Amino acid sequence: MNSPLLDVRDLHVWFDLERGDRMHALRGVSFAVERGEGLGLVGGSGSGKTTAILALMGLLPPTATVSGEVLLEGENLLAHGEDSVRPHRWKDIAMVFQGAMNAFSPVATIGRQIAEPMLLHGTVTRKAAERRVGELLELVGIAPGRAGRYPHEFSGGMRQRAAIAMALACDPKILLADEPTTALDVIVQAQVLELIERLRHELGLAVVFVSHDLPVVAQVCDRIAVMRTGRIERLGAVEEVLT
Ligand SMILES: Nc1ncnc2c1ncn2[C@@H]1O[C@H](COP(=O)(O)OP(=O)(O)O)[C@@H](O)[C@H]1O
Ligand SMILES: [Mg+2]
Structure with a gap:
């Protein structure tokens, strides 16, 4: 397999x-993006970062028109609209939404909310989903026993970890993380960065890390793309872009 994991062309x-x-x-x-690689997508507010990753997931609103190619292991996810991307969404390419840590419903347990997409797909039994939730929580450094807790019983950092766990439910090859550490204090931010680093190494997960914060991205990425007004202005190795 010589083609990159993800190849975005003229989007x-x-x-x-x-x-x-x-x-x-x-x-x-x-x-x-190569397998296991960390690519940072950096740029000011409104530069198009979220639009870019929503386009990769096929999750833009109906008011959006998209052109270009999104090749996942050589297969164009934009070829036939929803039909092309659906089989790969969450299974091969997954995302953590901007503000995900604040998007949990207050009235259901964290475990139930992580299990919900798995149960919706109807591919797992309730028992298997429960087991998987435990594994996922453990993977992101949360004691599996806490699956029965409610979002308000979790700190912001734990909710962000839980959101990452949810995105990893179907074992994706690539994770798109939209501002995953924004709004976290510096110590918790470092913990989430560490988690993303670890997942890359343990799972061979490729990560597209979206942020407006260049130093943060530099910590967890191999390469950085700098966006401005809908374009990539610079793209290169971290050291290269930083200087
Ligand atoms: N659903 C939408 N309808 C109209 N304009 C949008 C929509 N989503 C984003 N935009 C515009 O597209 C540009 C890029 O936005 P966005 O991708 O959210 O930027 P970033 O994530 O880098 O802050 C902004 O000018 C924003 O106002
Ligand atoms: Mg954004």
Whole structure:
């Protein structure tokens, strides 16, 4: 297998606005991610980071028009719309949404919320899902016994770990993490970065780490892409981009 794990070619996104206006949010973005690699996607607010990763997941709203190629192990996820991406979403390519740690429902246990997507897919029994939730929590450094706790009983850092656990439920090859450490204090941020590092090494997981914070990204990534107004302005090894 010589092709990269993920190869994004000339990705454009337009959003339909009111009164027939259109906004060209992503303007020809190209980058590749190798197996197990950490790629940082850095840029100011509104530069197109979230739009880019939602496009890779096929999760943009219906007002979006997308062009270009998203090749996952050579297969174009944009070829036939939803039909092309559905079999790979969460199974091969998964994401942690921006603000995910605050998106848990307050009325269900963390364990139930992590299990829900697995049960929805109908591929696992309740017992197997429970076991998998335990494994996933353990993987992200949370005692499996805490599956029965509610989100308010978790710290922000633990909720962020739980959100990462949820994304890993189907053993993806690549994880897209949108601002996973934003809003966490420095110590907890370091713990989440450490976790992502460990997952890369233990699972051979490729990670696209989205952030507006260059030093943070430099800690966990091999290469960095700097975005500005819908384009990648620079792309290179961490040391190269930092200087
Ligand atoms: N659903 C949408 N409809 C219209 N414009 C959008 C939508 N989502 C994002 N945008 C616009 O696209 C640009 C990029 O946004 P985004 O990808 O969220 O940036 P970032 O994640 O880098 O902060 C911004 O100008 C934003 O206002
Ligand atoms: Mg964003």
